[in-house]
Amino acid sequence: MSLLTFVAAVTLLVGSALGDTCSEVASISSIDVQSPSSVSYLREQADYWSSTCAALKPTCIMFPKSAEEVSTIINVLKSNTEKFAIKSGGHNPNNYFSSVEGGPLISTQKMDQVLLDPATGIAKVGPGIRLDEIAAQLQGTGWTFVGGRIGNTGVGGLILGGGLSYMSAQYGWAASSVLEYEIVLANGTIATASATHNPDLFRALKGGGNMFGVVTTYTLQTYRQGNIYGGNLVFTRTPETDAKLLKAVRDFTDYNQDNKAAIIVTAERSTVSLIDSWILFIFYDGPEVPAGTFKNFTDVGPTLNTCKVQTYSDLIGGSNWVIVKASVVDISTTTIPVPSLENAGIMDEIHAHWRNLSGSTQLELGIVASVAYQPFPRAIARAARERSPDLIDADEDMDKIIMEINYSFVPQASYSAMADTIEATYNGVDRIVAEWQDQGKLPRTHLPAFMNYGFYRQDYFGRLKPEMAKFAADVAAVVDPTGFFRDRTGGFRPKVGRS
Template sequence: MLNLLRSIPLLGVVPLFASAVLGDTCSEVSLNTDIEVTSPLDVSYLNEQKDYWSASCSALKPSCIIFPRSAAEVSAVIKILNTNNEKFAIKSGGHSPNNYFSSVDGGPLISTQRLDHLNLDPTTGVADLGPGNRLDEIGAKLQGTGWTFVGGRIGNTGSGGLMLGGGLSYMSAQYGWSASSVIEYELVLPNGTVVYPSSTAHPSLWRALKGGGNNFGVVTNYKLQTYRQGLVYGGNLVYLRTPETDRKILRAVRDFTEFNTDDRAAVIVTAERAQVNLVDTWILFLFYDGPTPPADTFKNFTSNGIPGLITNTARTRTYADLMALSNWVVLRGFQVMIATETVPIPSSSSSSSSSALSDEILWQGIHSHWRNISTTTLAVPGIVASIAYQPFPRRIAAAARAKSPDLIDADPDADKLIIELNYAFLNPGDYAAMDGKMQATYGGIRERVLAWQAEGKLPGDVYLPVFMNYGYFRQDYFGRLKSGSRRLAREVAEAVDPLGVFRGRTGGWKP
């Protein structure tokens, strides 16, 4: 399986720098290269360090921040890191709120911010994309070209981490994961060698990069396929929460997941609560890949008598406008925690009533559990608690498989919901207590799903991985993958990183 990996040059070879075993990366890069290195007093350092989704990551202080502009410069930095044992991190957009995943305390941080190129072939739609781009920047750069990138849903998200985790998109039912469209990577391996994994060159590494996280080196370019797109339809519906609203919206998202047949349509259904119930709402994200959705596309959310609609911003707009509009969800200065679970939906072909099962599982089960736990957090200063139900119809898994193999290897055997759980709060001193609340929240959902499967209320043989882009650091990402994917990730990591430079000195899940 790894024959092509073994052809990568210099694997396992200790670099010539190895005499400086206790070297300081920041000083070595500054003294011996022309690469931009910033210190804690520099404006560039301060701006980059505060630009995380979670203030807990910003509170970690790297010894310096390095801003390479090419694969060659990244390679030079990685070779210097091979001469010492410093902890380090690589940052694209800083979307993951997990401490140490793209942040570091006391070691160097490699920022990909200067790797912000986007070069599009206007005839084929093939683009070279740097990991320093955020999704709203990509939307703006592609504006007017007639092509679009299969990216995430929040404009501020960095493209690098998104695609290394897979990347769930409004367009996933058409094109699979964001990573599914990557044709070739430019990758700096843990020893500093630059390689170009594709379906024909190092194919095991190519697959492992699609859902394998930061374990295999630093991606400095994504060569990917973009797709034709004109105006889109999108925006938010906001409802004041009532028990009836809960029931009707949850049933609507269940039905949309199973019965929607238009791959151009997508929804995210989010419930949000703020301190002392000052906010208790549903916020729905609607998307259609075209200027006007067919009349019945979103009817379950707009015309089935759901009470309490107070805002509707959905309209025809550019994709770039939609990406920019989404950035209201980023809460600057807050400590943020994100976790996830994957839930199979009760099928309409179930021997029991689908509506009754939907109410029992989604409304009385999962959603009531979330409300019960989140209620206990409402006195925490600045608290914002949310749960998002994101349809993962079997069509997404089929589309991903049709494009390319990936480490997630989702099965098109059942319709599912990917649930995203968020807690945001102001006081760093509340982190330990909120960690317990988060574990109780996602752990309770997992326990309920397993119990329903044992009772036959949900199919028991459905593969339910943890979605990396929303995973909490305590969740077992690699342990929830299929055994073949786990084995592939471990073998590839050992092959490209025999000295453990990335496996032992960066954060994140390790195979």
């Protein structure tokens, strides 16, 4: 055999192994397959929250309209070794979680149905719809869904990660209200997961991410709702404001017993827009707020108050101002116990740590640094347990706070350096918590990481209870024994062999 013949043979074998999913799917089906030169491809590829995800170029973008079409795609992918990704709203900023370079992208954009039974409030929702679109379609029906707080977020990734909502203290995670999943498994079959059909898979999907299959329909229980009260409070940052608002969020998490009330307390700074402020998100599930509910915050003296009675659709639709366009976005998270009053100083120490690290980034082009303190009262764990078992398996032992730590910036070349900074930020918070626990000033309790805010370097499954991480791995071994999703697409994965 000549060298040229040998090279040609090797090239043929490699090409066969890698495959060409795009061409094959287009040749055997009517599925919409768009090439890199098409307008649809360019529009969909640009629609990510982080510019680094948009910079990754799939070989094509496929737009299936049903579970059957997703099954066709999976069956073709099984015959080759191409990497691929599945995209709902493109909210996750971690490269390769819902984006791909040199392989096909499956966009769920055309699976955007919201089919509501007005008598029961049960809705069948597609993974390609965004939260503000669901809210708009439910507007006027008297029913609402338990979703996230930013309207542009896709429903698929939100629910698979658990989903924290303004209404979580009443109804649990967004995933807690899922009654049934329609899912395409690694072998291409279409399955149902519910409390009575594949119950282990049903539980694993509630906080387990994208490692079990492609969910093509979420059957959700929605809830009665009329007008709500909500908006933003804005404060000019001073050291005194820091102390007052940190105490206020600690006190609210500790003392608030009204599960209709919710807040997000966010500090934000940017040399670009000369911002150094606090922005609070206020929500009450009803038009009349009991006196004193948010008094700890309003007494601090906001410079702007946009709170008013409005529809939930208007509130969530008006939240998309938080999206920073054309920027790299890094999001990370950790969870802390709510300190007692005498040990509330940990809040000040944690915030000082964030200001120190975020201050080191302020010369980065386009930088916006933020930290959000989000109450995680035991009522959320209780409501989730009442509805359905999930992978998060949060304890009701004490109140906690979920922290979301974000950096957004313009230069994609800064991706690795800023990854180091965000890792140092959340690791520093965890170190402070551990030190206070060692001194007996904070209780030891299970502190899960919240998947929807997880950074790619964080060990999400390592922060679950060991039995839950093992449960997830065991379920994946049953529904995906060859590791098709584990190895071929990105996302959080349990470490093999973890005891």
